[in-house]
Each structure stands twice: as C-alpha cells, then as structure tokens.
Amino acid sequence: QKEVEQDPxxxxxxxxxxxxxxxxxxxxxxxxxxxYRQYSRKGPELLMxxxxxxxxxxxxxxxxxxxxxxxxxxxIRDSQPSDSATYLCAMSAGYxxxxxxxxxxxxxxx
Amino acid sequence: xxxxxxxxxxxxxxxxxxxxxxxSPMKGxxxxxxxxxxxxxxxxxxxxxxxxxxxDESGMPKERxxxxxxxxxxxxxxxxxxxxxxxxxxxxxxxxxxxxxxxxFFGQGTRLTVV
Numbered sequence: 001q002k003e004v005e006q007d008p009x010x011x012x013x014x015x016x017x018x019x020x021x022x023x024x025x026x027x028x029x030x031x032x033x034x035x036y037r038q039y040s041r042k043g044p045e046l047l048m049x050x051x052x053x054x055x056x057x058x059x060x061x062x063x064x065x066x067x068x069x070x071x072x073x074x075x076i077r078d079s080q081p082s083d084s085a086t087y088l089c090a091m092s093a094g095y096x097x098x099x100x101x102x103x104x105x106x107x108x109x110x
Numbered sequence: 111x112x113x114x115x116x117x118x119x120x121x122x123x124x125x126x127x128x129x130x131x132x133x134s135p136m137k138g139x140x141x142x143x144x145x146x147x148x149x150x151x152x153x154x155x156x157x158x159x160x161x162x163x164x165x166d167e168s169g170m171p172k173e174r175x176x177x178x179x180x181x182x183x184x185x186x187x188x189x190x191x192x193x194x195x196x197x198x199x200x201x202x203x204x205x206x207x208x209x210x211x212x213x214x215f216f217g218q219g220t221r222l223t224v225v
Contacts, residue, residue, distance in 0.1 A: 043201055043216035088152060100152035
C-alpha cells in the first residue's frame with residue numbers, strides 16, 4: 001500500500017462546476033498537507049497548505065484535512081478552463097522529506 | 111528576482127554516458143531539494159542539500175547517483191552510466207530556510223531521456 005493514494009483521473013468537468021479532489025494517506029505522523037498544481041511540462045506550483053486538521057480557503061480554492069479519517073480534499077469553485085492541470089497532494093511529518101500523491105489530471109471544458 | 115533555474119530543460123544521453131543536471135536556486139535561498147518524477151507517478155524525494163552539505167540523501171539510489179551544492183555555483187545532480195530506467199523528469203526546489211516545502215519554489219525541471 002502506498003503512503004499516499006490519489007486517483008489519477010482524468011477528471012473532466014464543465015466550466016463553472018465545483019471540483020473535488022481527494023487523497024488518502026496511511027502515515028499518522030503527517031502534519032503538513034499541501035496541494036500543488038502542475039501544468040504540462042512545467043514544475044509544480046504550491047497552491048495551498050494546511051497544518052494539522054481543519055479547513056483553509058483562498059479565493060476559489062478550499063483545502064480540508066480530516067486527520068481522523070486520514071483524508072484530505074481540495075475544492076475548486078466556479079472552475080475555469082485555466083484550472084486544467086494535474087493536481088498533486090503532498091504531505092510531510094514536519095521534515096524536509098515530502099511524500100507526493102501521483103496526481104489527478106483535471107480538464108475543465110469550456 | 112528570477113525563479114529556480116534548471117538546465118538543461120531537455121537532455122538526451124546514450125546508455126552508459128553521464129548526465130549532469132544543474133539547479134540554480136532563487137536568490138537568497140540556501141536549501142535545495144531534488145525530486146524525480148516518472149511517467150504516471152508522483153514526485154519522489156531524492157536528496158536535500160544546504161550549501162556544501164548533504165542533509166538527507168535517503169531517497170537517492172546508492173549507486174551511480176550523486177549530488178552536490180557547492181559554496182559557489184549551482185547544485186548539481188550527477189548520474190553516472192545512465193540506464194533507460196533513469197529516463198524521467200528531475201525537479202529541484204529551493205527554499206530560504208530549513209523546513210517543509212511550504213516555503214519552496216520548484217524549477218521547470220530537466221527531462222532526461224536515455225536512448
């Protein structure tokens with residue numbers, strides 16, 4: 001079993017839809033939870049991060065962490081074609097070594 | 111302020127040759143991380159360096175791979191005697207201080223193809 005599990009997709013949604021992206025994990029020591037966006041042939045770009053449990057909102061993006069279920073989510077409201085990318089979840093126990101999910105490919109159809 | 115610069119962007123090597131990948135961190139950043147991304151897989155941690163020191167190389171294969179971050183100049187990831195399985199995208203990230211990647215920025219990556 002992988003330490004971090006993420007559905008690879010692809011996920012296709014119409015423009016304006018609410019997108020839900022999720023990851024599960026097995027390591028109880030994880031404290032930092034991050035979401036990255038990666039456009040094709042580009043480097044990952046940090047979107048949001050959360051420390052421990054709870055929610056965090058930034059514009060159209062909301063990150064949620066449920067440590068009791070070992071489950072994290074990223075919600076994108078009013079999705080735009082420019083949101084089409086691969087979304088990577090990432091987690092860390094507080095050290096420099098970060099464990100990434102395999103990424104979910106999202107396509108927002110105009 | 112330029113971002114993290116990686117070069118070359120694309121590198122083709124024949125089996126058995128050496129590959130050298132360079133990473134110039136952002137100005138003011140003294141911490142560098144190298145990750146490898148295989149097709150359909152997430153990024154895998156390889157090594158974490160500070161200037162002139164390797165802090166954590168637990169993700170790097172024991173043979174053929176080495177990394178350095180000298181006092182002057184870019185960080186170098188070196189792969190000797192490359193094999194087809196080394197074909198991947200290699201990303202580096204830099205941060206201004208020790209810690210998780212929440213303060214780090216990634217470069218555009220070097221795509222290594224071994225033929």
